[in-house]
Amino acid sequence: MSSAPSPTTAAPVVDFFHDVVCGWCFVLAPRLQQVSAELGIQVRHRSFVLQDSRARMIDVFGSMPRAKDTILRHWADCAAHEDTARIDIDGMRAQTFEYPSGWLGALACQAAGMLGGNDAHGAMFDAVQWAHLHQHRNIGDAEVLLDIAESLGHRRGVFADHMRSEDVRQRVQADRAEAAALGIRSIPTVIGRDGLRLQTLPLPHLRQALAPLVAATAAPFPTLQGETP
Numbered sequence: 001m002s003s004a005p006s007p008t009t010a011a012p013v014v015d016f017f018h019d020v021v022c023g024w025c026f027v028l029a030p031r032l033q034q035v036s037a038e039l040g041i042q043v044r045h046r047s048f049v050l051q052d053s054r055a056r057m058i059d060v061f062g063s064m065p066r067a068k069d070t071i072l073r074h075w076a077d078c079a080a081h082e083d084t085a086r087i088d089i090d091g092m093r094a095q096t097f098e099y100p101s102g103w104l105g106a107l108a109c110q111a112a113g114m115l116g117g118n119d120a121h122g123a124m125f126d127a128v129q130w131a132h133l134h135q136h137r138n139i140g141d142a143e144v145l146l147d148i149a150e151s152l153g154h155r156r157g158v159f160a161d162h163m164r165s166e167d168v169r170q171r172v173q174a175d176r177a178e179a180a181a182l183g184i185r186s187i188p189t190v191i192g193r194d195g196l197r198l199q200t201l202p203l204p205h206l207r208q209a210l211a212p213l214v215a216a217t218a219a220p221f222p223t224l225q226g227e228t229p
Helices: 025-039 054-061 066-077 089-093 103-116 118-133 144-151 156-163 166-181 203-210
Strands: 013-018 042-047 189-193
Touching: 013 025, 025 042, 025 066, 025 118, 025 203, 042 118, 042 166, 066 089, 103 118, 103 144, 103 156, 103 166, 118 144, 118 156, 144 156, 156 166, 166 189
Parallel strands: 013 042
Antiparallel strands: 013 189
């Protein structure tokens, strides 16, 4: 028997705060997509950029080479928790470009959201993560992001204009401000009603954690790891 809400009942909503460069987000996203479809939960995509510039990455890691080395060690932890092997650590290590911040990717996701709504935001997020963590492409290059947008059916020029717009930048900053107000300091973070707050979970635990949103029953859940600025 399905526990999804009836057609006359509004679907519960969870806010998924994520960053395109976050390996733990890459691990969680397909699980969240699966469970939300099973239970009839709406996932609202929100931007949370860990480091928004090259200068910020140097502040955090000390140098760009150290940033890449440290982050790829995080990738190894994420890869150990994937349901299906997708993260290509060696492929990214072999690339000569600097490890990108998530800022341009967040702009791209918000541009997609402005053009096509929440589902388009989610599709862009998934595609950019795939390009970054599996295909080891340089998502710090706007042209790469525009290629991805075109592959999803967006008109390149229109999408580029939105990515450059003040409205899109403000949408990214508004999500960051809301995350700060909620006390979010690591990602992925999924926020739901009644104080629900979780990070990366195995699929069965995620299902157990989200079921109370539609079944009105409490269920404890463990947490794994996330990333912090």
